[in-house]
Amino acid sequence: MIQIRNLIKKFGERFAVDGISLHIKQGEIFGLLGPNGAGKTTMIRMLTMLTRPTAGMLSINGWQLPQDEQKVKQILGIVPQHFNLDADLTARENLELHGRLQHIPGEKRTKRILELLEYVELSERADDKVQNLSGGMKRRLMIARALLHEPQVLFLDEPTVGLDPQVRRRLWDLIRRMATDKLTVMLTTHYIEEAEFLCGRVAILEKGKLIALNSPAELCQRLGVYVVEWNVDEGRQTKFFHSREEAAAFAGTLTMTTTIRRSNLEDVFVELTGRKVVD
Amino acid sequence: MGWYAVYRREMLVLWKQIGRMGYVFSSIIFPFIYLFSFGLGLGDRVNVDGGYLPFLAKGIMGVTVMLNAFQQTAGSVSVGRLYFHDFRSVVLSPIAAWEVVLGLVLAGVMRGIIFGSLVFAIAWGAFDVGGLNSLAVAGLLLGSCCFAALGVAVGMLVNNPTDVSMINNFFITPMTFFGGSFFPLQNLPHWIAVIAQLSPIGTLNTLLRSNVWDSGAMWAAGTLIVLTVCFFSWSAWLYSRYSE
Ligand SMILES: Nc1ncnc2c1ncn2[C@@H]1O[C@H](COP(=O)(O)OP(=O)(O)OP(=O)(O)O)[C@@H](O)[C@H]1O
Ligand SMILES: [Mg+2]
Numbered sequence: 001m002i003q004i005r006n007l008i009k010k011f012g013e014r015f016a017v018d019g020i021s022l023h024i025k026q027g028e029i030f031g032l033l034g035p036n037g038a039g040k041t042t043m044i045r046m047l048t049m050l051t052r053p054t055a056g057m058l059s060i061n062g063w064q065l066p067q068d069e070q071k072v073k074q075i076l077g078i079v080p081q082h083f084n085l086d087a088d089l090t091a092r093e094n095l096e097l098h099g100r101l102q103h104i105p106g107e108k109r110t111k112r113i114l115e116l117l118e119y120v121e122l123s124e125r126a127d128d129k130v131q132n133l134s135g136g137m138k139r140r141l142m143i144a145r146a147l148l149h150e151p152q153v154l155f156l157d158e159p160t161v162g163l164d165p166q167v168r169r170r171l172w173d174l175i176r177r178m179a180t181d182k183l184t185v186m187l188t189t190h191y192i193e194e195a196e197f198l199c200g201r202v203a204i205l206e207k208g209k210l211i212a213l214n215s216p217a218e219l220c221q222r223l224g225v226y227v228v229e230w231n232v233d234e235g236r237q238t239k240f241f242h243s244r245e246e247a248a249a250f251a252g253t254l255t256m257t258t259t260i261r262r263s264n265l266e267d268v269f270v271e272l273t274g275r276k277v278v279d
Numbered sequence: 280m281g282w283y284a285v286y287r288r289e290m291l292v293l294w295k296q297i298g299r300m301g302y303v304f305s306s307i308i309f310p311f312i313y314l315f316s317f318g319l320g321l322g323d324r325v326n327v328d329g330g331y332l333p334f335l336a337k338g339i340m341g342v343t344v345m346l347n348a349f350q351q352t353a354g355s356v357s358v359g360r361l362y363f364h365d366f367r368s369v370v371l372s373p374i375a376a377w378e379v380v381l382g383l384v385l386a387g388v389m390r391g392i393i394f395g396s397l398v399f400a401i402a403w404g405a406f407d408v409g410g411l412n413s414l415a416v417a418g419l420l421l422g423s424c425c426f427a428a429l430g431v432a433v434g435m436l437v438n439n440p441t442d443v444s445m446i447n448n449f450f451i452t453p454m455t456f457f458g459g460s461f462f463p464l465q466n467l468p469h470w471i472a473v474i475a476q477l478s479p480i481g482t483l484n485t486l487l488r489s490n491v492w493d494s495g496a497m498w499a500a501g502t503l504i505v506l507t508v509c510f511f512s513w514s515a516w517l518y519s520r521y522s523e
Contacts, residue, residue: 045523050370052522073373084364086288088295097291100284101372 001026001153001184002047007056009042009208016042018208019056027181031199032188035273038205040188041081044155047186048078060153074102077151079142081158081188087131091122091141094130095148102149109148116144119174135162143171147178154178156187160194172197192266202265206273219268227267230258238267281374285382288369289355290389303397306351310343310398317461318406327463329490333409336402337487338460340415341422343398345480348391348426349433350451352383356434357443360523367523376519380431380511387427388420395419414496418487421503425479428510435517454480479506 002024009017017039024030032040045051047058049069058065060072085094092113099109117123120140125133133141139162146154156175160168168191175198179185189195195202196216204212212219224240226247231237240263241247251258296302317335325331359366369379396419402408411419437443457471458480464472475481482499489496 048371050367050523052520070373070375073371076371078371080364080367082364084367086292086365086368087363088292093291097284097288098368098372100287101281101368101374103281103284103373 001028001061002186003057003059004047005057007043007046007058008054009039009046009051010054015208017046017053020205020208020210022203022210022213024184024186026184027179028201029175029179029185029187029199031195031202032186032205033190033192033195033202033269034188034205037207039208040205041157042208043205044078044157044186044188048076048155049073074149075152077146077149077154079139079146079154079156079159081161083138083142085130085138085141085145088129090127090129091117091133092126094141095145098145099148104149112148112150116148119147120144136164136167139163140167140171143174152183154183154185156185158188158190160189160191168194192264192269196265204269204272211272212268216265216268219265220263223263223268223271225263226260227263228254228258228260230254230256232256240267240271281372282378282381282385284372285369285374285379286385287382289383289386292355293386293390306347306394307343307398307401309346310339310394311401313342313461314339314398314402314405318402321462325462329488332402332406334463334488335461336399336406336408337415337418338484339402340395340399340419341458341480341483341487342455342460344391344395344419344422344483345426345451345454347394348387348423349430350447351390352387352427352430353434353437353443353446355386356383356431357437360434361438370521370523376515377511379518380428380514383431384424384427384511384514387430388423391423391427392419395423412490414489414492415487417500418483418503421486421500421507422479422483424507425483425503425510428507428514429479431514432510432517435514435521454478459484479503482506 002022004020004022007017007020008015020043032043034040042051046053047060049065049072052066061075063072065072086097089097095113095116096109099113104112117126120143122137122140122144125137130138130141139159143159160171163171172194175185187198199216201213201215202219203210224242226241226244228239228241228247228251229236239250241250244260247260251260314335318332321331323331327334356366399411433446437446457467457475458478459475460480464475464481467475476485482502486496486499486503489499
C-alpha cells in the first residue's frame, strides 16, 4: 500500500529523515516510534504531501508522489499532531467544510457527518464552537474529520496525546475495528503500550534513521523474552535472557533483590534508543 | 467545484468575523478617518475637476479595496499557515492549485467589494459625492481581483510577522499616501507622480475616477487584468510548490 524508498528530508544542514525505506501492506496497523525529534512527524508530513521530500521515492496505492498527488490525497485521512481545526467554527461546520474540500456530495456529506459525530460521541456538542471544546474532544473531532471521506490510508500522529485513559482505550478499540482490509493505518506514538496493543509492526526511528523494524513480539524475542531487573545507586539495571532458567541463574548470582519479568516493547525501545521515553 | 469549497471556507470565517462588530469597525476605521479628516479638513480647498469630495470618496474606496482585498487575504493565508495551521486542511485536500487560488482570490474579492462599497456608501451619505459609474464599478471589481491575487501570493511567501510589517511599511503605506488617493498627483515631484501613476493603486484610481471609457480608462482596466493574471499565476505556482 505504501512504498517508501530512500526517503530523505533535510532542513538546512540537518537531516530530519535520513534514507528510510519501508513497505507497508494493505490493512496493516503500522507504528512509528522514536524519541522526540526522531523524524516521525516529518515522515508523515512527507507521505501526506505537506512537506516535500529532499530526495527519495514515495508511492501510495501504486500511485507515485508527487505526480499523482491529487489522486493520493483523496484516499488519505490525516490526524495531525497539532490542532488544525478552524477554532471559530463549530464542530459540524468543520466537518462540513472538510467534506466539501474532499468532494463529498451534499446528501452523503450530511449523513456521514451525523454518523461520525455519533461515532466519536460528539453529537451533543456538534454546534459548539471548536475553541470551546476540551482537548480530548478536539482530538476526537479531528479523528471524525479524518474518517469522513472514507479514506483507505489513515495517518495518526500521536492520536491519543492528552486523552484520559478511558477515552484512549475506546480509541484503541476504534482504531482496531477500523483497520480492516480496506483501511491501512500508520500511527506515531510515545505510548509504547499503545504501539504494542495496536500495531502489527513497528519501526523505531532515531535521528532520522531506521534502527529497528519488526512486530513487537519479534523485537522482544530478539532482545530476550525474560528480563532481570535490579536496582543500584545509579538507577535501575536490566539484563535480557532467552529463557527463564538463564534469567533465574543470573538472578541467583546477584546479591541484591531482583525481579524477573517478561520483556516488552518499552524495553526494546529503551535498549535501542538508550533513553527512557518522556512524553 | 474544489474552488467553491475553499471560497466557502474563507467566507464562513469572514461572516463570523463580520458578526463581531469590532471587525467591521476595524476594517473601515482607517478609511473612515481619512474620509472625514481630508473631507472636512481640505473640503473644497483642493482643486480637481468634478470637485474634491467625489475625487476623495473614490480614492478612499480604492484604498479600502487595497487594504481589505490585499491585507486581509494575505493575513488570512499567512496566519492560517503559520499560527493556526488551518491552512493545512486546504493543503491536504485533493484540490488543484489553481482552484485553491481561485477560491482564496474570490473570497478576497468579496472582502474588497463589501468594505469598498460600505466606505463609499458612508461617503455618499455624509458628503455630496455623486454615484458610481460603470468605470468605478469595474474598478471596484478589477482592483479587488488584482489586490486579492497579490494577497494570496504574499500570504504564501511571508514567514513571520516582521515580513508582514515590512510589506506594510514599504509598499502599502506609501501606496496609500502617494498613490493619488487623497490628493491629485500633479502636485507631487514628477518622478514620484510617474511611479505612483504606474503602481497598482494609481492605476486603480485612474479607472475609478474616469468618466468615459476612453483609452486611459481602457489602459488602466487592461493593466489591472494583466496584473491579476500575473499575480494569480504566481500564487498558483507558489501553492503547487508549497512545503512546510
Ligand atoms: N519546518 C522545520 N524546519 C526546520 N526543522 C524542522 C522542521 N520540522 C521539523 N524539523 C526538525 O526535524 C527533526 C524531526 O522533527 P519531527 O517533528 O519529525 O520529530 P518527531 O519524531 O515527530 O518528534 P516528536 O516526538 O517531538 O513529535 C527535528 O530535529 C526538528 O527540529
Ligand atoms: Mg512529532
